[in-house]
Amino acid sequence: MSRLGKAPIPLPKGVEVKVSKEAIEVKGPKGTLKHEFPLGISVKVEEDQVHVLFDEKAGLEKPHYGLHRSLINNAVVGVSAGFEKQLSLIGVGYRAAVKGNVLDLQLGFSHPSQVAIPADLQVTVEKNTLIKVTGPNKQVVGQFAANVRALRPPEPYKGKGVRYVDEYVRKKAGKSAKGS
Template identity: 55%
Template sequence: MSRLGKKLISLAGKKIDIKIQNGRIEVKGPKGELFIPAIKGILIKIENDRLFVLRDEQVKVHNKDYGLARALINNMIIGVSVGFEKRLKLEGVGYRAQIEGNMLDLQIGRSHPTKLLIPEGVKVTVEKGVLIVVEGISKFLVGHFAAEIRAEKKPEPYKGKGIRYEKEHVRKKAGKAAKGKTG
């Protein structure tokens, strides 16, 4: 039995509208609207500002789908009410970022600037040229675009230069000099 699927989702104090129609689950809130296809054998019940995800006993559903459905619905509720945010930091001399229209322009030690297309539904801001803030209502889109930015120049283990998440700790390696001299 899925432990995650059993947990209830609190809707108290949130202005959210949830509908199940045309084979999809729709969630509307102050920040926008999201939907996912309905998962076979999953039922949703709302009582007293609490949402329960239930399994239909007549349809055999794997526990992973039960927990998955609850997690996806919870992420949609958080997204349309509060939103998601990822912060990335550029570490390195001359590393900086700027936004030009719907493109993110990164200068990360290459001979040419790297340009990334900002996806629809994601808002990107740059603070002080070295802090990139990715915001949106879809946890998947925000996380995926932040991972794309980080993949352009992952932090290297010797000096720590590169693009990292704001609170990410990069383990540094000792260089050749630290191994000791033999001779």
């Protein structure tokens, strides 16, 4: 059985948890998240800890135990501390700006690329080339950052494009000159 699933989830101060039969609602300073779990998994709240319990007789596969424990842990961390992804624009003339609820990107195309910002995310742009995406839901933050990166992924010859701040892009050698 999952060893991670057995570990209790600590509740930080200011985080409230409500449990129903098939869902858990986590409320904190950064927002509210709801997670539904399947039959065979139950959640119990004791003092400042959340315990995820697994019923082997329900017919649920064992890997789901650790998965749902991690998803509930991500909800607790998200409403208390939040998640952040940083993207960097590398290239001449590449820049970004937030206009209302739209991220406006100039990525070397003949037209600007515009990406709608989901309601529960905060997107800020620093120095026109550094984009910070923050929010309580880890999946939404990561998916939005991946969608922005997919508009112009870093190319391997000069490294131009949109990349994560901590991402390493391995560069290839260009064509070598023909010797005569």
